[in-house]
Amino acid sequence: MPTTSTLVFVHGFWHGSWCWSEVIPHVVAAGRSAVAVDMAGHGLHTRRPRWLTGRPYDPGAVSTEVSPVADVSLDDAAELLTAQVKRIGGGEPVVVVAHSAAGPVLTRVAQQTPELVTHAAYLSAYMPASDEPAVAYTRIPESADDQVAPLLRGDPAETGALRLDLATDDADYRQRLREAFYGDVDAVRADAATGLLTPDGPVGIMLGTTTLTHDGWGSVRRTYLTCARDMAIRPALQAKFIAEADAAFPDNPTSVVPLDASHSPFLSMPTALAEVVINLGGRP
Template sequence: MSASTLVFVHGFWHGSWCWSEVIPRVVATGRLAVAVDMAGHGLYARRPRWFTEQPYTPEAVGTEVSPVADVSLDDAAELLTSQVERIGGGEPVTVVAHSAAGPVLTRVAQQTPELIAHAAYLSAYMPASDVSAAAYTRMPEAAADQVAPLLRGDPAQIGALRLDFATDDAAYRQRLHEAFYGDVDPVLADAATGLLTPDGPIGIMLGTTTLTRDGWGSVRRTYLTCTKDVAIGPALQARFVAEADAAFPDNPTSVIALDASHSPFLSIPDEVAGIVTSLG
């Protein structure tokens, strides 16, 4: 098989499970594909006490220090590097990173460009050199972000970007659905929400990577934009691409537009599978 293996990495609060509608469609074409858990998520997630304790205590949601507060961008990149090495057997793979997995892919591609055949960013943070992903959440292009108002607690104090999936506040849960799954079937969106974990390690968003021409700048990259995204909006997605192309004009970013919200792996899995399968 000449095409590189596809490795899928989810964003904050999700897990490798979110690619379960895409991977069978990719594998059906004859392409090897696997999804992995990011540090602090999936099998590496650790839930705060308030999330499972009864009775539910709203006050603890905003104050309990996260059990994944010590997870850094270094940790996440180390884990992904080990996963890529194991999956590819030393051969380069194509990595598809969603949302907050973007900075992790960037770090791995910078440190070990020989392991990455193609870096694909699906409505993901693709930060410029020495700029944290968190910095982009304060930029004008992120003003319409509908996830930020849902966060609970001070990330600097609790060590995480925290969402309250235990609340019975119907309005809050509806806003969560709109932020992540605006065009996803409501039944499927409900099921997905039930699998989310509350804490995304703030350290992944705070870390920075110095990008070089021989590192990240040498790796083929594609940015898959989501035109209906209200978590990482189209204006911010465009900024990532513009900054990358300005820094490394000899290796421009290929851009593919998806008419979808933040989670096209659930809303249009056929289209996502077709696009990523076409990547070398």
């Protein structure tokens, strides 16, 4: 098939469709249709916790308040993305580019409706094996030195969320947040992006599992875009995802595209990223 399938971009936790705004113009200029969508519990689908805007600042509430998106599950996220893909593609298959924690959502959609996804692209994203929750990969040695885990506040089992403290005036915390996500992004743009983050990623998305089959997810062409300087999803973990997928489905190996980037190449190298995704969805 020609490289005309629409590209659908899905952001990761705490971000929104806004994070693709520097990539999409390059994609469209090259003649590809492209749309960015908000994931369940994010963007226009989010609900902000009270502590975020409450004054005076209450660090206790940051750690204990139950998230207003605590009820969002992997099922919910996949249902929303499926509806978005159907609407955008008009019934025709699309290329889905998923970043970070959007990976498990793409995996579920590609497993349940492989006819809707002509190519699944994982941009430094969680790509869990069959029946494995994405959260399990945060507890293994390949994730031991990620810089996001130390930034999380509260117990996800109680709050229902992986929570960032976006209300704090702790300069060190905010600097570490920028380094975790935007290590190679210029300071002005990194500050702007930090200001657009939402505090809660629904932990239910990370807890859900998907049983993978050869005629489901295993039948969909996939590409993994690795990020060599990623401090959120470390290169060793990215390599583990690829190895597990190829071991499970050796007849459909993962294409790998290396990027010398941090966790957010859509901001640090949008032109180069666009050049890669433009070529997804064509003939093998």
